[in-house]
Amino acid sequence: MMKKLIFDEPVINRKEILRYARVKDEIPDISALLNECIEEARGVLVYRVGYAVLPVQRTDNEMILDVIHTSSNTVSKAISHCDEAVIFAATIGTEYDRLILRYSRLSPSKALLLQALGAERVESLCDAFCQQMNTELRLEEKSLRTRVSPGYGDISLTMQKEIFAILDCERKLGITLNNDLMMTPTKSVTAIAGIRKN
Amino acid sequence: MDVRSFLKENIVLLDGGMGTLLQEQGLQAGERPERWNLSHPDIVAGIHQAYYDAGANIVNTNTFGANSLHFDDEELEAIIKSAIANADLARKNSTSPQDKFIALDIGPSGRLLKPMGDFDFEDAVECFAKTVRIGVKYGVDLVMIETMNDSYETKAALLAVKENCDLPVIVSNAYSENGKLMTGASPAAMVALLEGMGADAIGVNCSFGPDKLAPIVKEYLQYASVPVILKPNAGLPQSVNGKTVYNILPDEFADITSSLVKDGVRIAGGCCGTTPVYIKALKDRIGSVHPAVGSKEYTVVSSYSHAVFFSDDPVLIGERINPTGKKRLKAALKENDIGYLLNEGIRQQSAGAHILDVNVGLPEIDEPEMLEKTVCELQTVVDVPLQIDTSDPVAMERALRRYNGKALINSVNGKEESMKAIFPLMKKYGGVAVALTLDENGIPDTAEGRVEIANRIIRTAQSYGIDKKDLIYDTLAMAVSADANAAQVTLDSLDVIKNKLGVHTSLGVSNISFGLPKRDIVTASFFISALERGLSAAIMNPFSVEMMKAYHSYRVLHGLDQNCTGYITFADSIEGDDVKINSEKTSSDSNGDNLKDAIIKGLKEQSAKLTVQALSQKAPLDIVKEEIIPALDTVGVSYEQGKVYLPQLLMSAEAAKFAFEEIKKVLSYQEQNTEKKCPFVIATVKGDIHDIGKNIVKLLLENYGYDVYDLGKDVPPQVIVDKVLETRAPLVGLSALMTTTVPAMEETIRLLREQAPFAKVDVGGAVLTQEYADSIGADKYSKDAMDTVRYADEIFNSL
Structure with a gap:
């Protein structure tokens, strides 16, 4: 069953944002611009996650998680020795895309920093979600392993379709897939993480 | 009875959840519930009948996702036909005495419309229109558009209904936790849009339980002149012993929902997690309320x-x-x-x-x-x-x-x-x-x-x-x-x-x-x-300070500006007779008191101001040659040497653009054009939606005098070729961020060679390397935007 969570703002990691913007050290001019971006972004950011915990079944040549049937090595490694896995989708919302779009017409420097900020925000959201899962799993003497996403390693992008079916991403989270299996809002992540018994 | 007058004169009871009941009967996640109309007609008709038996006036056909994105024409028609037959059978079999109608159910397409997504508005209209035409052909009493979480898609669906039939249409949206649609619309905005287009009833469904939907539906009641719909979930889903259960039980659901009916809701039912038991409870609780709908006089x-x-x-x-x-x-x-x-x-x-x-x-x-x-x-x-x-x-x-x-x-x-x-x-x-x-x-x-x-x-x-x-x-x-x-x-x-x-x-x-x-x-x-x-x-x-002074003082004097906050903020923003220019902060010792410095430091307003001053002493084109371009060159070189970062390069480029704006104001159209170097067509290739790199290149090329034709992102190869042919551009820039889209780049280059061999092709983007660029036949690989500018100048000078 799919569950939905709304998070408070995860702590902002400026270093990571600057890394995405390919800035090696924070100089005052860039700092000021980044602060402006963060202030404006706060008006539109949402932190929405949908997830489902699924049993992992294995046949000779594939792993089965609900409607996902895969023989990916990347997934195999990520969920080896796991009887369960969590599938999740995280997004910071459509209005953030609109903000980037607006500044890509107006101020490419701000658009660049907003891109970087958005990338950092959605990753931090994933981290916050995994941390919370881990805290809950610890009570059952379990823990969450490193997450992997469609498009990484040998995981096909077509897995997005199955993840979307399981999590009802369009309806419950407002994330949609386009013809090329790219997600909108663009700052969205889908992932699988194995659950291991300690 | 005629549905339109029935909607106007009665409290109307809708059905409850369909998907959750089908899942109980064995529908798998990822399986399309609409196919069950054909494979399990008895189960679908049975659920419809249970809703009629519980007292529903309207049941929705099991066609939530029945559209041309999910099914081919033949299957789509078969599904909708059987869905209507299933509802019709249920209506015939139910002995419950109330008036009974069948609504063609239309849910969201699952795709996001342009510009945020990639689904064209007219394609969306046509997608919904197809479903509507089939529904009309096989006979429904009305159409219900529901669970839409984007205002633009809702408009497309409503337009499709209006353009293809005269049936009554009721429209219901799904809201997010912030009380707006996923794409930002407030309830008042939806009321304005949908009433304006002639929806027969409007409201909210899905999203949450009736408790959490109450404030949203109350906003509808405040503004709407047409009947308001409420079709909430049975609260939030929870997992109990591996089974999904919802946290609001039928009695509580009926209590809250019926109290909202007493507040003015006219059309009520349930969404995810609700069952015929919920609808029966709701019917009993509503009893005989006399509906009153007053037209609201808002402009x-x-x-x-x-x-x-x-x-x-x-x-x-x-x-x-x-x-x-x-x-x-x-x-x-x-x-x-x-x-x-x-x-x-x-x-x-x-x-x-x-x-x-x-x-x-x-x-x-x-x-x-x-x-x-x-x-x-x-x-x-x-x-x-x-x-x-x-x-x-x-x-x-x-x-x-x-x-x-x-x-x-x-x-x-x-x-x-x-x-x-x-x-x-x-x-x-x-x-x-x-x-x-x-x-x-x-x-x-x-x-x-x-x-x-x-x-x-x-x-x-x-x-x-x-x-x-x-x-x-x-x-x-x-x-x-x-x-x-x-x-x-x-x-x-x-x-x-x-x-x-x-x-x-x-x-x-x-x-x-x-x-x-x-x-x-x-x-x-x-x-x-x-x-x-x-x-x-x-x-x-x-932008007129006199006008804004008049506006703000009027509001203060007429008690329209609480605590005078609007006026105080405004007063704070003016300096003498001018609106204050954004106080730009600069950290370095020099504060950009000459134009060249201001551009190097990326001070936009300052650059514009200094350009205006310079224009009183110098010819516009001399300012460009002697101040703006040298400033850009300085920053460009520092960037190439790793002394400044990309955001700074862009801030300077933006400041230069502000300076150019002032120059343009004094140049005639012809003069502006003679100053252009040559056309340069740029695009992010088909399949790729990343355009930040391309936008950066555009900005710099414009500053360096190129006549840039920006075709945007996700651009088909032939569109690029056509633009090159139309403008006779000697230069084309293609951008790709993902390995999966490099083949589209290769295809574009192949077509360009065939049809526009005069054009030089420059490629760039995160995944590209010199080797990669060579292998797909590009003339040039640019590692960054400055690299493209240098290459463009080289080609332009050789023309």
Whole structure:
């Protein structure tokens, strides 16, 4: 069953944002611009996650998680020795895309920093979600392993379709897939993480 | 009984969840529930019947996702046909005595519309239209559009219904935890949009339980004149012993929902997690409430995000996107420079405009095309409603069709021809029209004459089914320099129309001072006089300090500005007679007191100001050659040497653009063009939606004098080739961020070689390398934007 969570703002990691913007050290001019971006972004950011915990079944040549049937090595490694896995989708919302779009017409420097900020925000959201899962799993003497996403390693992008079916991403989270299996809002992540018994 | 009158005269009970019940019967995750109409007709019909038996007046066919994106034509028709047959069988078999109807259910497409997504508005309309036509063919009583979480897609679906049948249509949206649709619309904005387009009932479904939906549905009740729908979930899903259960049980659900019916909800049912037991409980709890629906007298327009109401609090309509008397805007329109228009839009919103007038009429451009494009682009960057300003009905229709909200229409007047053209468009797309008190005989000299025309417009509008609250009157401000009596007649007729006819008013106040020096002084005084006589809105220049002073003082004096906060913020922002330029901060020792420095430091306002000063001493093109370009070169070299970072390079480029804007203002159109180097076509290739790199390249190329044709992102190969052929561009830049889209780049290069062998191809983007570029046959691999500029100069100089 799919569950939905709304998070408070995860702590902002400026270093990571600057890394995405390919800035090696924070100089005052860039700092000021980044602060402006963060202030404006706060008006539109949402932190929405949908997830489902699924049993992992294995046949000779594939792993089965609900409607996902895969023989990916990347997934195999990520969920080896796991009887369960969590599938999740995280997004910071459509209005953030609109903000980037607006500044890509107006101020490419701000658009660049907003891109970087958005990338950092959605990753931090994933981290916050995994941390919370881990805290809950610890009570059952379990823990969450490193997450992997469609498009990484040998995981096909077509897995997005199955993840979307399981999590009802369009309806419950407002994330949609386009013809090329790219997600909108663009700052969205889908992932699988194995659950291991300690 | 006729469904429309049934909806108007009764409390109507809808059905509850379908998907959750099918899952209990074995529907798997990822399996399309619509296929069960064919594979398990007995189960689907059984669920419908249970809802009729529980007392539902309307059941929705099991066609939530039945559209051409999910099924081919043949299967789609079979599914909808059987879905209707299943509902019909249930209706026949149910012995419950209430009136029973079948609604064709239409859910969201699952794709996001452009510009945020990649699904074209007209494609969405056609997708829904297909479903509607099949539903109509096999016979339903009404259509229900539901669970839509995007206003634009909701509009597409409603338009598809309206264009393909005369059935009643009820529309329900799904809201997010912030009380808005996923794409930002508030409930008031949805009421404006949907009522404007003629939905028979509107409301909310899914999202949450009835408790959490209460504040949202109450907002509907406050504004809606049509019956309001509430179809909530059974609370939130929880997992108990591996089974999904919802946390609001039937009794509690019925309690909360029925209390909202007592508050005015007219159409109620359930969504996810609700069952026939919930609907039965709800029916019992509602009992016999006598419905009362009062029509609301709001005059309202909306954007994709919010509604703007006309009231005693004056509405400011920004007049700056209108080429009349504006050289720079005319040049922008001729050059197809949408960026300039967008910037004017954003600046006006920041200056305090509540609505923006959009007029792009120029003899030498294709107005319908340009207006549609401008409206589409503007609504991606500003969130205020737009006033669509054109005398061409074709342009008006194209703009209204693509407008994401309820627009202000400028204008209709007392001429038969005008009313015949505008009223049907208003009826179809919604909107509030500015009505001008003139007719075939011109503008009457007397107040009585203008009032008489106003009355005629109201009567004609009513014959089209348009309420007078959707008309606001403009009694036409004329130049006092030409007719000393002009202001008085305008104000007298305004007064009469406002008070006798009980309608809102608007004036293009700037006209009053035409032909006079220091016009703002007279305009602002006239504005105040008009406000005192009951003016509701003004088309004005939000950059005029005199006008903003008048606006803010009026609000303070009339108790419209609580704690005077609006006035205090405004007062704080002016310095003498000027609005303060954003206080730009600079950290370094030099504060950019010469133009070159200001650009290097990326100080936008400062660069513009210094350019204006320089223009009094130097020829415009000398400023470009001696100050702007050297500044860009300096930053470019520092960037290449790793001394400044990309954001700084961009900040300088933006500052240079501000300087260029000032230069352009003093150059004629021809002069501007002779300064262009050569055309340069750029695009992000098919399949790739990342355009930040491409935008950076565009900005720098423009600064270096190239005539850049930016085709955007996800651009098909042939479109790029066609543009190159059209412009005879010697240079093409292609961008790709993902390995998966490099083949599209290769294909584009192949077509270019075939059809436009004269063009040099420069490629760039995160995944590319020199080897990769060589292997797909590019002329040049650029590692960054400066690299592209250097290459372009090399090719241009060799031409």
